[in-house]
Amino acid sequence: MVDFDVNAQVEHWLEDALSSWDDAQFLMEGDRIIFGLFAVQLALDKLIKAHLIKATEDIPPRIHNLLTLASLAALALTPEQELLMAELNTFNIRGRYSGTPMEQPTKAQAASMFKKAKEVFKWLIELL
Numbered sequence: 001m002v003d004f005d006v007n008a009q010v011e012h013w014l015e016d017a018l019s020s021w022d023d024a025q026f027l028m029e030g031d032r033i034i035f036g037l038f039a040v041q042l043a044l045d046k047l048i049k050a051h052l053i054k055a056t057e058d059i060p061p062r063i064h065n066l067l068t069l070a071s072l073a074a075l076a077l078t079p080e081q082e083l084l085m086a087e088l089n090t091f092n093i094r095g096r097y098s099g100t101p102m103e104q105p106t107k108a109q110a111a112s113m114f115k116k117a118k119e120v121f122k123w124l125i126e127l128l
Helices: 006-029 033-056 066-072 079-096 107-127
Strands: none
Touching: 006 033, 006 107, 033 066, 033 079, 033 107, 066 079, 079 107
């Protein structure tokens, strides 16, 4: 285990998550759906890593799979949250590797995912 200030690290990851969430809102409002949902995935990734640091008192792994990170952090997800995170993981791949073929969700589908993700985001903040 690396010796570091757990509370400072949790705060750092929380601030980064909030910043990424602001980016997600901006992109979604501008109809940049793929990158907006990528930013949503990134915000949740960072927030779950804050939980992981709190739980393990160690540096989180350099992975981006929300389900794996949530499991490592021992977060009790509902089946609906698991499904949402699995869906959002696909935008992580598309956001990082722009040549990846992917069908863009409709505005209504994206708005639904964003709304559900916002509920999860708030829940994760409350748990910290």
